[in-house]
Amino acid sequence: MSRVAERDLADWDRIAAGYLDRAASPEGRIFLQFTEAVWKVVGDVRRKRMLDLGCGPGWMTRALCDGGARVRGIEGSTQMLQQARKICPEVEFEQHDLSLGLPYPDRSFDLIVSHMLVTAIPTVRDLFRDVRRCLARRGRFVFSLRHPSFYNFAASREDEGGRPFRKVTGYLEPAVWRATVFEGGHNHYHRSLTDYFQALRDSGLTVTAFVEPQTDPGADEPDATLRSFRSSIPDFLVIEARPI
Secondary structure, eight states: OOOOHHHHHHHHHHHHHHHHHHSOTTSHHHHHHHHHHHHHHHHHOOOOOEEEEOOSSSSHHHHHHHOOOOEEEEESSSHHHHHHHHHHHEEEEOOOOOGGGGOOOOOOOHHHEEOGGGGGSOHHHHHHHHHHHHHHEEEEEEEEEEEETTBBBBEEEETTTTTTOBBBOOOSOOOEEESSTTTTOEEEEEEEEEHHHHHHHHHHHEEEEEEEOOOOOOGOOHHHHHHHHHHSSOOEEEEEEEEO
């Protein structure tokens, strides 16, 4: 394991409890908003051989099992895996540095699902190549991430006409930004959409679905004008890719 991976995993071990409370709570707005879009792309999972890639605390693993899939889970963070094993004691989990690829035989899975993983690892090319290798001939890879076009925007401002806007900066260049949503923070690895599409293509995968779900600010934004403005900018996106 590289020193970068060790530092990243130490961050995620530290913030695991906060992540579970804020981003993976079944009652939370964030959980409901993101998972609805993911499930629309994932579809029916009954009897599918599935991998929950970067399974975190196991909420998706649980949902996939309940949906009738045969699931395995893989995650780098020790603390996240402890939570996942409590939620899904019947599932086989592996702990692994995901930036190094996947420890599974060829064509092991019909569907690989990954929620909010790709921006947490420093490189995706080795991972995408192994995703392609581990997918069945007609398999699918579905992953979600913070929308790279709008993640590093300045706070909302108003133009001369009083209309809100956000200024996007530093989009095209790969970068490491320190995300501070959770106490102590963690690294966010920024890549453009072109970078993701090219990495998928180089790995033998082609995009077959691309969804930018509408943002629902909810009670986080009491001002009606700003709430309408925020709902017009997607915070996240979901991509489906299949073997070429």
